[in-house]
Amino acid sequence: MSARSSTLLGWGLLAAAFVVLEVRARVRRERFATVGDALDRLLRNGVARAILLLGWLWLGWHLFVR
Amino acid sequence: MPEPATRRARDWLPRIAGTGVLVAFAVLVASVRSFTWPALVLTAVAGMAVLVMAARGPEPGRAAPPRRGLAHWGVLAGAVVAWELLVFVQSPRDEHPTISSMLDGADAHPPLRAALFVGWILLGRELARR
Numbered sequence: 184m185s186a187r188s189s190t191l192l193g194w195g196l197l198a199a200a201f202v203v204l205e206v207r208a209r210v211r212r213e214r215f216a217t218v219g220d221a222l223d224r225l226l227r228n229g230v231a232r233a234i235l236l237l238g239w240l241w242l243g244w245h246l247f248v249r
Numbered sequence: 250m251p252e253p254a255t256r257r258a259r260d261w262l263p264r265i266a267g268t269g270v271l272v273a274f275a276v277l278v279a280s281v282r283s284f285t286w287p288a289l290v291l292t293a294v295a296g297m298a299v300l301v302m303a304a305r306g307p308e309p310g311r312a313a314p315p316r317r318g319l320a321h322w323g324v325l326a327g328a329v330v331a332w333e334l335l336v337f338v339q340s341p342r343d344e345h346p347t348i349s350s351m352l353d354g355a356d357a358h359p360p361l362r363a364a365l366f367v368g369w370i371l372l373g374r375e376l377a378r379r
Contacts, residue, residue, distance in 0.1 A: 186344040193332050194351075197325070204321055215318035219379075223314030226307070226379045236303055239373050240296050246352060246365060247278055247292045 271370060272363075279363035283356065295370060303377035311379070 184192075201218075208215035216224070226232045274295065281287040339345040355361035 190345050220314045221319050221322040223379050243292050248288045
């Protein structure tokens with residue numbers, strides 16, 4: 184397997200894990216948090232909120248400006 | 250009291266208008282090239298709009314988020330960061346694509362670039378209103 188295929192496989196597994204965790208959380212809300220719940224929790228902290236918003240701004244600059 | 254149909258239309262009109270503005274703005278952003286002043290100004294305007302929304306704080310009436318079952322998201326976020334760093338320090342980039350290098354492919358295709366911009370704004374809106 185080439186290095187490119189291995190790298191892409193890694194990304195694919197992470198994406199699949201995201202989908203599985205989100206679906207599981209939506210099916211069993213009483214036991215697992217959705218990604219929205221996790222963000223809600225994180226964003227209640229002012230510092231985390233500022234860091235995430237700055238990260239989001241940086242992402243926009245990185246994708247559309249630079 | 251307005252008729253239900255009138256009320257529904259009144260609720261939906263701002264959403265439809267907002268979607269139209271967002272798509273038009275995304276098409277505009279997709280039509281300008283990276284590394285130019287228009288790209289910087291348009292992205293900054295959109296970013297500032299979302300930051301103004303964020304400054305107003307979370308939407309009122311949001312329920313307190315649950316505490317249980319959060320750890321797996323931390324583990325996944327850590328795995329994504331670790332994988333990105335592991336890939337980033339390797340070269341050539343073609344053989345070891347990072348998230349950025351994969352998204353760079355959208356740069357040459359205005360519809361993809363516009364879709365990416367819409368995704369970025371929707372992510373920002375989600376962060377701002379939580």
